[in-house]
Amino acid sequence: MDRTEEMKVIVTPLEVAQKLKTDYSHGPMDHTSKVLEEVCELGWRLERSEIQTQDFLNEIADLISRRFGITSVSIAVYDPLTKLYHYKVVNGLDKEVIESYLRIAYTKAQVNDNSTYPCHEISSHTKIYLAEEHPYAPGEEFSYRRPGMIGMKRRALTDCLEADYVDFYFYGSDKEILGWIEASGTRLRKLPDAISIRWMELIALMIGQTLQVKK
Numbered sequence: 509m510d511r512t513e514e515m516k517v518i519v520t521p522l523e524v525a526q527k528l529k530t531d532y533s534h535g536p537m538d539h540t541s542k543v544l545e546e547v548c549e550l551g552w553r554l555e556r557s558e559i560q561t562q563d564f565l566n567e568i569a570d571l572i573s574r575r576f577g578i579t580s581v582s583i584a585v586y587d588p589l590t591k592l593y594h595y596k597v598v599n600g601l602d603k604e605v606i607e608s609y610l611r612i613a614y615t616k617a618q619v620n621d622n623s624t625y626p627c628h629e630i631s632s633h634t635k636i637y638l639a640e641e642h643p644y645a646p647g648e649e650f651s652y653r654r655p656g657m658i659g660m661k662r663r664a665l666t667d668c669l670e671a672d673y674v675d676f677y678f679y680g681s682d683k684e685i686l687g688w689i690e691a692s693g694t695r696l697r698k699l700p701d702a703i704s705i706r707w708m709e710l711i712a713l714m715i716g717q718t719l720q721v722k723k
Contacts, residue, residue: 543575543707547714554718561722562596568711569597572691576704579693582609585719586686593619593687600693619685633678633709636699639671668699676708678716686716 537545550567553559559567569581580600584593592613598606618624625643627635637643640662660669673692680686689712691700700708 539575540703543571546571546575547707547711551714554714561718564718565597565715568689568715569599572689572708572711573599576691576700576708577695578691578700579695580691582690582692583715584614584687584690586684591615593685616685627675630674630705631709633712634674634676634705636674637672639669642671643673644671666698668694668697672699674700674705674708676705676712678712678719680716680720686719688712689715 535541550559550564550571554564565583565585569583572578572581578600581597582595582599583597584595586593590613592615594613595610598609601609624645625637626641627637627643629635639660662669670693673690676689676691678686678688689708691708694700
């Protein structure tokens, strides 16, 4: 086919739409595409009211654990009746530890207590709590998978130690904290990278919006 004939080729609107649909449904699926697909599917199920809030939180925790290699994921939510934050989901820990975790409750003052829970702000929605600074109250050591490993030395800037954790906060329209996702430990023993952090901030945003709609 010479240049003149190429210029005469015309594609139809149907062909354009079919190609885009095929690429959408059967195109290459890298890690980012897989995460995006799962997040969208959760959002659509919420839109269709096919999922309850507790189930939604459970699936969010499972998604984060699988897709980002997080060993323990918990989600805390503010209860306006008790005026306390309670963990609604905890995974990646032994059953007995999870049961104890679910009994923990925090006041607003405790959540903002940087003396008991020293941290570093990564963004307006994310804080990192590092093991060397003992970011836990006395008696809370039980909440880690391997408390006997607390106190190990960090050898590289990207190392993840026992007792490190990252909190991704979600807010109400009044800027009050509605709760947070807590990610503790990674299977590769490295801290979450910047892309993973942004993904989890987006997921936390979804939780915040969901809680406000499904009050």
